[in-house]
Amino acid sequence: GQCVRACPCGALDYVRERGDVFTAINDPDTVVVGFVAPAVRTVIAAEYGVPAVEASAFVAGMMKRVGFDKVFDVAFAADLTVIEETTEFLGRVRGGGVLPQLTSCCPGWVAWVERRWPDLIPHLSSCRSPQQMMGATVRNHVARHDGLEGRRVFVVSVMPCMAKKAEAARPEFAPDGVRDVDAVLTTTELLEMVQMLRLEPEDLVPAEFDAPYARTTGAGMLFGASGGVAEAALRMALEELTGERPESVDLHEVRGLEGFKEATVTAGGTTVRVAVVSGLRNVEDLAQRITAGEDVGYDLIEVMACPGGCINGAGQPVPRQVGQVAARQQVLLDIDEASVCRTSPGNTDLLRLYDDLYGTPNSETAHRLLHTTYAPVRR
Numbered sequence: 001g002q003c004v005r006a007c008p009c010g011a012l013d014y015v016r017e018r019g020d021v022f023t024a025i026n027d028p029d030t031v032v033v034g035f036v037a038p039a040v041r042t043v044i045a046a047e048y049g050v051p052a053v054e055a056s057a058f059v060a061g062m063m064k065r066v067g068f069d070k071v072f073d074v075a076f077a078a079d080l081t082v083i084e085e086t087t088e089f090l091g092r093v094r095g096g097g098v099l100p101q102l103t104s105c106c107p108g109w110v111a112w113v114e115r116r117w118p119d120l121i122p123h124l125s126s127c128r129s130p131q132q133m134m135g136a137t138v139r140n141h142v143a144r145h146d147g148l149e150g151r152r153v154f155v156v157s158v159m160p161c162m163a164k165k166a167e168a169a170r171p172e173f174a175p176d177g178v179r180d181v182d183a184v185l186t187t188t189e190l191l192e193m194v195q196m197l198r199l200e201p202e203d204l205v206p207a208e209f210d211a212p213y214a215r216t217t218g219a220g221m222l223f224g225a226s227g228g229v230a231e232a233a234l235r236m237a238l239e240e241l242t243g244e245r246p247e248s249v250d251l252h253e254v255r256g257l258e259g260f261k262e263a264t265v266t267a268g269g270t271t272v273r274v275a276v277v278s279g280l281r282n283v284e285d286l287a288q289r290i291t292a293g294e295d296v297g298y299d300l301i302e303v304m305a306c307p308g309g310c311i312n313g314a315g316q317p318v319p320r321q322v323g324q325v326a327a328r329q330q331v332l333l334d335i336d337e338a339s340v341c342r343t344s345p346g347n348t349d350l351l352r353l354y355d356d357l358y359g360t361p362n363s364e365t366a367h368r369l370l371h372t373t374y375a376p377v378r379r
């Protein structure tokens with residue numbers, strides 16, 4: 001009704017996809033592949049009282065118990081996004097391209113640009129979101145190997161987000177009429193499925209994410225909170241600009257739940273000025289000034305539609321206590337801190353994927369499968 005018409009990204013047209021997922025799980029001829037975003041585990045850790053460093057294995061085990069045949073971590077695709085997006089960014093910096101570059105991993109923000117600020121489209125990174133990068137990678141890599149050739153593969157993403165439902169349904173992400181991501185479940189929907197199956201906490205046993213994308217980094221994990229994309233991209237940019245892995249990889253200035261943050265980093269003779277915005281109302285002033293042709297003093301701007309980022313997404317249970325969103329952010333920071341590898345180019349499974357399929361960052365194949373284009377939407 002009114003909600004569907006009022007929703008700026010159209011996500012409410014795709015509210016319930018649980019039934020399709022159960023149907024696929026119950027079909028013995030279908031292989032069901034699921035992948036889960038970083039922010040989802042922050043809620044599940046709190047619901048089940050699981051320490052941050054055990055949250056990833058716990059959610060992988062939960063998804064396997066629900067019936068997914070293969071389970072991957074979207075933090076892996078976040079590393080892929082970091083490599084593609086930072087390569088694009090440094091290309092713009094070195095080659096005089098359109099700056100500031102605006103991040104494109106939040107489909108709520110992308111839909112807002114297409115509707116309200118179409119003149120900003122040349123500033124948007126051409127990178128697809130981690131969800132769509134993961135979907136295209138599963139369809140074009142794992143589904144064609146690993147004994148899955150010729151099988152029906154149903155691809156499900158578990159997200160903290162409603163806008164991801166509309167994003168997965170965009171026609172450009174359904175080459176030859178087959179969607180890269182068949183269904184998107186929210187965190188709440190996954191938890192409902194656990195309840196519908198009457199799974200008790202003792203039924204849920206931690207498990208590993210599956211090969212060939214089992215490895216993740218702390219950088220990819222940060223995507224779930226505001227500032228995380230910028231911090232992960234800056235970690236890689238520092239490495240690229242200096243030719244060395246940075247000694248300290250913490251960028252405290254861009255962390256936290258404020259609607260606007262900024263940081264300046266100088267490395268290898270290049271200065272990168274970053275702004276981080278969360279909550280769409282906080283981007284209005286910047287968007288207006290960039291549209292007017294003003295130099296706003298930033299090279300890279302991260303925008304997340306939800307205040308605080310995906311940890312506070314519309315697919316997560318509504319926070320009921322003060323400090324709950326901050327606690328969700330802390331889960332991601334703790335996982336990052338405890339990670340063996342904290343920069344995306346250090347992800348060895350990802351390097352193997354480049355060898356197997358994508359070649360080099362921003363290659364022709366990468367552009368075909370991991371990047372996209374945008375168009376103004378006239379209302």
Ligand code: SF4
Nearest residue numbers: 106108161306310313
């Ligand atoms: Fe979705 Fe909100 Fe995250 Fe954007 S910030 S991707 S709308 S949950």
